[in-house]
Amino acid sequence: MSSFAHINSTSVAHSFLKKCTFSNSTSDGARNSQIQYAQFRGTPNEDRFAISEEWELGSHVWQFLAVFDGHGGPTNAEYLANNFPSHIRQSMERVFSETRTQQQQPDIVNNVFTEKAVSDFLKRQVREFDDGLGNAVKALCPNPAGNISDKEARELYRVHKEVITRARCGSTMASVLIDKSENRMWVCGVGDSSVVLSCKNSTDSKRKSVLLNTHHTGHTPQEYHRVTLEHPSHERGNIWLDEEERIFGTLSMTRSFGDFMYKLPPFFTAKLFCLVPSTAMKSVESVLKYNRTPPYVIADPFVRFVDLAGLVSKDENPMVVIYTDGLEALAYKLSTLLLKGTESSAPSPVDVVGAFLGQPLHPLTWAPSKDYTDALPGNNEAFALMYNLFTKAIPDKLGAHLMANGNDSDKRAEDLYIDDVTVLVFRPFPTSNV
Structure with missing residues (x-):
């Protein structure tokens, strides 16, 4: 029987833990049990995440949670994780405080956080933050038509390496802005990371899970056609090469x-x-060859308002799961394995995530030593979800990946590649650690 158990060892198990970051309820305390996180760092690790501190504004308590999946390098995702949450907070305090002042009513701040006002605010902030990354590079070359020499370009890069690198690299974002005082939530995302709401059915206790955001990739028909229609028809064959x-x-x-x-x-x-x-160096050649009428990629986000207080109840044990596409890849792999050899249609990755959410760790999967099992986080849904999907979907590949010594050929390294996985779990109704 093919399973992770046949390559089980203390060293492999500890290698897994060394590649993981997670919240641990035994050390974080009950006050943080409402939000849990877990991350498996691939090679290279380009995922980042952010859990802001709570802040008060207009008698409301707010918090911002996000995962960022970098590509082309981690610099953009790192910059976002370090700066975007504080940008949201500071911008909220400025924008909505100004609104209250303009209306000259001390209590009006409680009425300005409407679904539309906050949604429009998030859309503006994402676009403005991204524009800032590009404008910083354009400021280095205010007259690109006049050209610069290669020597001048190299000097600009030497002096302004971070500015240029974070604009060249990219990142997705899946995030939620939570009004904890009224259990309201705004979902905001760009790219293919996910926000899922999962609740237990009252009849059979199975979980029903719904993807709350739209993925922005060429696989999404609406996005494929949007990009196509925004450019001259003769470019279509160059935008989507070989279909x-x-x-x-x-x-x-x-x-x-x-x-x-x-x-x-x-x-x-x-x-x-x-x-x-x-x-992603090979993309440079393609961009130079086919970039004719930019932009081909935009930062306009998907935003959705969710009234958690009116939509779900505590009895449904609701959880909001925010994750990068590394977890979705595991869920997709597992969905095909579950239905292998049957005529039934495979469950969606979201259904798989919901089915494994809240499930306990499988203690016999990896149990090489007591010090290993003692190090596992207790009552952490984010870690348990990630751990169980790994050990169910790709047990053999995971074991080989962890045992690789880094001196393998490029082909073997490619075969053993595992994407980063980052998961945040937010409980709208807090639970106590006991």
């Missing part, structure tokens, strides 16, 4: 932070972005 659902055959995301190779004229790629070491 692939990747822009210029290189980028699957149609909306993201960064990725300014696809947003700015090719001059910036030829002179600056080409200097950035990247995990």
Whole structure:
């Protein structure tokens, strides 16, 4: 029987833990049990996540949670994780405080946080934050038509490496802005990371899970056609090379932070972005060849309002799960395994995530030593979901990945590649640790 058990060892198990970051209720205390996180760091690790501190505004308590899946390198995702949550908080305090002042009613702040007002606010902030990344690069070359020498470009890159790198790299975002005082939530995302709401059915205790955001990739028909229609018809064969659902055959995301190779004229790629070491160097050649009428990628986010207080009850044990596409890949793999050899249709990745959410760790899967099992986080739905999907979907590949010594051939390294996985779980109704 093929399972992780046959390659089980203390060293392999500890290798798994070394690649994981997670919240641990035994150390974090009951006050943090409402939000849990877990991350498996692939090679290289380009995922980041953010859990802001709570803040008060207008007698409401707010919190911002997000996962960022970087591509082309981690720099953009790292910058977002470190700066975007505080940008949201500071912008909220400025914008909504100004609204209250303009209306000259001290209590009006409680009425300005409408579904539309906050939704429009989030859309503006995402676009403005991303524009800032691109404008910082354009400011380095205020007259690109006048051109600059390769020597001048290299000096610009040396002095402004971070500015250029975070614009060249890209990142998805799946996030929620929570009004904890009224149990309201705004979902905001670009790219293909996910926000899922999962609740237990009252009849059979099975979970019903719903994807709350739209994925922005060439696989989404609406996005595929949007990109196509925004450019001249004769470009279609160049945008979607060989009918692939990747822009210029290189980028699957149609909306993201960064990725300014696809947003700015090719001059910036030829002179600056080409200097950035990247995990996606082959895209430079394609961008230079096919970039004619940018932008091909935008940062306009998907935003949805969810009234949790009116939609779900505590008895349904609701959970909001935010995760990068590494977890979705595991869920998709598992969905095909569950239905292998049957005529039934495979469950969606969202259904798989819901089915495994809230399930306990399988203690006999990996139990090489007591110190290993003692290190596992107790009552952490985020870690349990990630752990169980790994050990159910790709047990053999995971074991081989963890045992690899890093000296294998490029082909073997490619075969053993595992994407980063980041999961946040938010409980609208807090539970106590006992």
